[in-house]
Amino acid sequence: MISNFDELLELVKGRPEQRVALVSAEDEYLIEAAVKCQALGLARFILIGDAKKIGRLLAESDQQFDIVDSDSPAQDAIALIQANRADLLMKGRITTGELLKAVLNKTSGLRQGKLLNHIAVIESPFYHKFLFISDGGINLSFDEQTYEHMIRNIADYLKRLDITHPRFGMMTLIETVTESIPETIVARDVVEKMKSEFQIEGPIAPDVALSKEAADKKQLDSDIAGDVDVFLMPNTTAANHLVKGLHALGGCKVGGVIVGAKVPIILLSRSYDAESKFQSILLGLA
16 A cells, blocks of 8 residues: 555556646746656656747756647647647646536547545655545535546446455544534445445544544444544535645645546646646556
8 A cells, every 4th residue: 555655656667658738837846846846757747738838948957858849738748648748637827617628528539437626645754654635626515426427436446456345434523413413414425336346434523533532432333433444525515725824834745636537637736846737647647
């Protein structure tokens, strides 16, 4: 089981070199992460966007890159995938909405299941393994069907990291089902539907999910307390704020990837640094 980014790097080092189509590559942190990946022999990058700007960012690099000058970088990146000239996509200085519009176009050939979702991956100095958080960037509202697709997408992806029996927590404010907090009702219903296939509990609050001691103090019987793998958040805002807060104030390492398409899509907020983008690349290459 891969439990941190150092282990993930070692896993990826043992894989064949892949080709990454970087969409709108005009960003110094993106270039820094791509240079590091190529120097380690993990992947080759095709940089798509404004060739002049990209060239200036590469002026002092000792790495050689294929550059595609493009006014439609998302479409051109997908064309590379279709032509078997690239293996996966990475989001650069383009909005998530623009990228997903191209990915979900019926002609892209990248649609697979019924839903895409984003997984943020957290390595915390205070937790013994990766924590996966979904969905902080793709789906804006969650119902039972959305959660079902998310759970299956995440479980399929985690097999790449040798996590074959992930523990899912349906995150809510409290563990009691109450009509005044609708997400507790959704959590209960999702757990009832999915518990025969997956180890999943909810409604469950973060303190209990992360600490067996907290569960004991609350006199709650939980099989995942203190050992949860996946936080299924009640809404996009909560997921997004949790990830950014853990990164900014919690000393956590962060990466992100979109799952559910035919190829991984490496995606993290444009505000993150080169190291976080490198970690996201590792997640895509796994």
